[in-house]
Amino acid sequence: MSQTLLETDGLTVRFGGHVAVDAVSCAFRAGELTAIVGPNGAGKTTYFNLISGQIAASAGRVRLMGEDVTRLSVAERCRRGLGRAFQLTNLFPDLSVLENVRLVIQARHRKGFNLLSMASGHAEITTAAMAVLERVRLSDRRDHKVSELSHGNQRKLEVAMLIALDPMVYMFDEPTAGMSVDEAPVVLDLIAELKHDSDRTILLVEHKMDVIRTLADRIIVLHNGALAADGAPAEVMASDVVQEAYMGKALEDV
Amino acid sequence: MLVNLISGDTPRSAVLTVLLLIVLVCLAGAPFLFPGVRSLETAATICIFILLVASYDLLLGYTGIVSFAHTMFFGLGAYGVALASIHIGRGWGALIVGSLSGAVAAAALALIIGLFSLRVRAIFFAMITLAVASAVAVLVSQLFNITGGEDGLTYLIPRELTPAFRMGELFGVRVNGRVLNYYLIFVACLALFLLLLRIVNSPFGRVLQAIRENDFRAEAIGYRVVWYRTAATCLSAAIAALAGALYAIWLRYVGPDTTLSFEIMLDILLMVVIGGMGTMYGAVLGAVIFVLAQNYLQNLMGVAAEATEALPILPLFLDPNRWLLWLGLLFILSVYFFPTGIVGRLRSGR
Numbered sequence: 108m109s110q111t112l113l114e115t116d117g118l119t120v121r122f123g124g125h126v127a128v129d130a131v132s133c134a135f136r137a138g139e140l141t142a143i144v145g146p147n148g149a150g151k152t153t154y155f156n157l158i159s160g161q162i163a164a165s166a167g168r169v170r171l172m173g174e175d176v177t178r179l180s181v182a183e184r185c186r187r188g189l190g191r192a193f194q195l196t197n198l199f200p201d202l203s204v205l206e207n208v209r210l211v212i213q214a215r216h217r218k219g220f221n222l223l224s225m226a227s228g229h230a231e232i233t234t235a236a237m238a239v240l241e242r243v244r245l246s247d248r249r250d251h252k253v254s255e256l257s258h259g260n261q262r263k264l265e266v267a268m269l270i271a272l273d274p275m276v277y278m279f280d281e282p283t284a285g286m287s288v289d290e291a292p293v294v295l296d297l298i299a300e301l302k303h304d305s306d307r308t309i310l311l312v313e314h315k316m317d318v319i320r321t322l323a324d325r326i327i328v329l330h331n332g333a334l335a336a337d338g339a340p341a342e343v344m345a346s347d348v349v350q351e352a353y354m355g356k357a358l359e360d361v
Numbered sequence: 362m363l364v365n366l367i368s369g370d371t372p373r374s375a376v377l378t379v380l381l382l383i384v385l386v387c388l389a390g391a392p393f394l395f396p397g398v399r400s401l402e403t404a405a406t407i408c409i410f411i412l413l414v415a416s417y418d419l420l421l422g423y424t425g426i427v428s429f430a431h432t433m434f435f436g437l438g439a440y441g442v443a444l445a446s447i448h449i450g451r452g453w454g455a456l457i458v459g460s461l462s463g464a465v466a467a468a469a470l471a472l473i474i475g476l477f478s479l480r481v482r483a484i485f486f487a488m489i490t491l492a493v494a495s496a497v498a499v500l501v502s503q504l505f506n507i508t509g510g511e512d513g514l515t516y517l518i519p520r521e522l523t524p525a526f527r528m529g530e531l532f533g534v535r536v537n538g539r540v541l542n543y544y545l546i547f548v549a550c551l552a553l554f555l556l557l558l559r560i561v562n563s564p565f566g567r568v569l570q571a572i573r574e575n576d577f578r579a580e581a582i583g584y585r586v587v588w589y590r591t592a593a594t595c596l597s598a599a600i601a602a603l604a605g606a607l608y609a610i611w612l613r614y615v616g617p618d619t620t621l622s623f624e625i626m627l628d629i630l631l632m633v634v635i636g637g638m639g640t641m642y643g644a645v646l647g648a649v650i651f652v653l654a655q656n657y658l659q660n661l662m663g664v665a666a667e668a669t670e671a672l673p674i675l676p677l678f679l680d681p682n683r684w685l686l687w688l689g690l691l692f693i694l695s696v697y698f699f700p701t702g703i704v705g706r707l708r709s710g711r
Contacts, residue, residue, distance in 0.1 A: 159581065185583035197581075199574035202567075210571050213564050214583040220592070221564040225368050229564065272582060 109137045112308045113189075113276045117167035118157055127153045129332040130167065135276070140302045140309040142319040142340075145329035151312045152194060154329060155280055158310075159191045160184045172275065185214075190274030194281045194312070196261045198253045204264060205249040208236040211271040236271065243267040244293055259290040266294050270301070277301065277309045283318070298322060316344075366555060368562040372642060374707040381642060384649055388547060392540045393532050399656075405543055407652045408550040409608045414632045415557050415644035416600035421630075422639030423561050424593045425573035426483060430490035431629055433497050434471065434598040436620040438463035438605030440501070440508065443615040446516040453519050460606035464599040471598035475591035498621045513616025518542075522610065546607050553600055558641050560596065569593055573639070628655075635695050637702020646703050654691065659684045 113135040120128045128150045135141055143151050156162040158169055160181040169177045176184050185191075199207050209226070212235045213219060227233070240246040243263040248256065253264065266282050279298065283291040299322060302309055313319055319326065319340065326343040328336040336343050364371065372378040387394060391404035413435055420426045441463025442456060449455040470493075478489040501508045508514065520526050522545065526538030534540075560566055568589050571579045580586050609615050628651060636647025659681040666679040678686075699706040 161577075161581075180585070181580045182583050182585045185581060191581060193578075193581075197575065197578045199571050199578065201574050202570060206567065210567055210579075211582045213567065218564045219568045219584055219589070222560050222566075222596075223563060225365075225559070225562055226564045226567045227369055227562070268582065 109139070109306070111135065112137050112172055113158070113310075114170040115154075115158065115167065116170065118154070118164055118169060119166040120153060120157055120162055121165045127332050128157060128329075131329070131332075131334050132167075133327060133334065133337065135308045135310060137306045137308055138302075139324045140298075140311060140322055141325045141327060142323035143310060143312045143327050143329060144314070144319065145335075149329040150332040151329055152280060153332075155191065155278055155310070155312065159189055159278060185272070185274070188275035189278070190269050190272040190276065191278040192265050192269040192280060192282060194284060196258075196265050198261065198264060198268070200254040201252060203250050203252060204240065204245060204256065205233070205236055207253055207264060208239050208267055208271050209233060211268050212236050212239075215272060239267050239271045242270065242297060259286045262286050263290070263294060266297060270297065275307050277307060279309070279311045279313075281312055281314065283313075283315070295322070320344075368555075368559040370558055370562050370641065372708075374704075377642065377704060377707045380707075381645060384645055391547075392536075392543055393534050396534045398539075401539065401543055403652060403656045405546050405611045406656075407649055408546050409604050409611070410629075410632065410648040410652055411645050412550040412553050412557075412607070413601055413604040414629055414636070414648050415554055415641055416597045416604065417629050418633050418638060418641060418644050419557060419561065419569075419600075420593060420597045421633055422637075422643070423566065423573060424569045424590060426479075426590060426594065427487040428490045428594070428597075429487060429623075429626055430471075430474070430494040431597075431601050432621055432623070432626045433490075433494040434467040434601035435605035435608070435625070436497070436501070436615075436617075437467045437470070438602030438607075439609035439615045439620040440514075440605075441466065441602070442606045442609035443514045443516050444507075446518060447514065451517040451519060456518065456606075456610060459609075460603060463606050464602040467598040467602035468595040471594045472591060475594040476587075479590045479594070480587055494621075494623075494626070498617060498623075501621060502617055509616070511617060513614055513619070515614045518610055518613055523613075542611060546611055549607055550604070553603060554641075554645075557600065561641060565589075565592075570639075631692055633702075635692065635699075635702060637699075637704030637706070640702065640704040640708075643702045643704040650703075654688055658687060662687065 111134045116132050117130045118128060119126065119130050131154060143154065145151050153162065157164050160179065164177055168175055171184065171187055171189055174187070176187060199210065209232055212232045216232060218229065218232070237246060237249070240249060243266060245260060245263055245267060248260060253261065256264065262282065262285065269277060269279070282294050282298065286294065295318060298309065298311070301307070302322065311322065323340050325338065326340050327334060328343060336346055372381055388404055388408060392401055395404070417431050420428055438460060442459035445455040445459030445462070449458060474489055474493060478486040502511050521538050522542040523538045526541070528536045530536065568579065568584055571584070572586055572589055576586050605620055608620065612619065632647035632651045633644065635650060636643030636645065662679050662684055663681045666676045666681065669675045669679060701709070
């Protein structure tokens, strides 16, 4: 069995009286792609927010490569290898496409406090950024402002930002949401490539069952914030508890 | 080489390039192109305000932080030079010690304010700077045995920088220590402006812009946002203090009205907005236009009032005492027609 990269242990968050994520314990291993499914409001994105640190946990632990990161800030978790792409596009709108990706690579190279060199002079950062843009087929848009991009291209850039970060744990939150039928495959192929090439772990929140069936090694189901099922895709999809409890119809359609 | 000097940040507009070159030539040759005490006074003020406004733009335009304490840092530098010149005695050493200790004190104070308030919401930082700046202004006017209170301080600077130091004639203009003093200020302001231009175009500067655009995402790709905001605040404060030190060297006087008043803070804000936030070159145009208007609008209006004496009502509006009215109107119009400032407007074409 390969190494566990990320682990949540009884992870819980309460907003007032409402328990949004309820004692979720789960380990994610290297080389594995886990799809996280569940109806709207099941707590998928909140679970992501707890792992990446945007929300503080009420109880439980998050461990990244064996290290407890529950009390660390978002930036610290990122520097330790946790990367996330967002469900709602979350970029630097007034900067160019290339500059957005360059900022990520620059962060990885720890060049942020370099005050006296020219940003454009760091050729290795620009080259690496261009290589990432090439992969998401955005290199011809390098000098466009992000705010001028189409929604589909902004989604691609969102994915590019995560790839540029080259983290140990990739977290994709509905990466193809709102993308057209021709655009989505570019992103899905990329995720498949990532999964194939790397010894990283990938977490994917996704609604489309065909996507999950082709990509996922494992599915976990969240229901009312709690872990309802966990296992191989065929197994989980077939299990009575999931079928009846909530997925029923969606699965019959596939 | 030249592109390197301006850190690859070209004006990106033909009109802007021409305007900037005109400003550069006029300031570089000010003592010879516009001889006279008053015009040299204006030129030096323009140099210093370009630097002061540019250092504020690093904070407001590039990092997206609103501060009301910029004149406080400006004042710290100015009082540093004044106090050093009084207590160490007239000399170059006092100027250097005063400027540097002013800059260090400003950066340290900015660090404390930043660490306390930048963790929280940006609006909180603005309130804290307002409170601290007001407290310092009161303190300076109360501690009169140290600061001279409302009267301020006068002191001696090295003789080489005063009108008494004569060096003969050049191009028909009498060159004295005052001209030398002007060039000290011009060169120092130019060098520090180029330094600021480099900083905003460095990897650090890019992070500041990223934070301005989306601090949430900047944090999520691994930048410790609070550190960057604090560092930007300290840098901006230190450079504002150096601008204040230069102002003190030029005026040979410091007082609350010339360095600490809230009016100057408002002027700085207006200059940044008129010129164009987040552009650096906006500071140049904003400061030039504003200082010229401040110094010459009254004269211009005096002339206009005389010319229209025969007409009804009009002379009343053109009375030199109404100059603030026109300055206000100028400001409203410029914000209305150029919401991105003059530089933003020129760069967007047409």
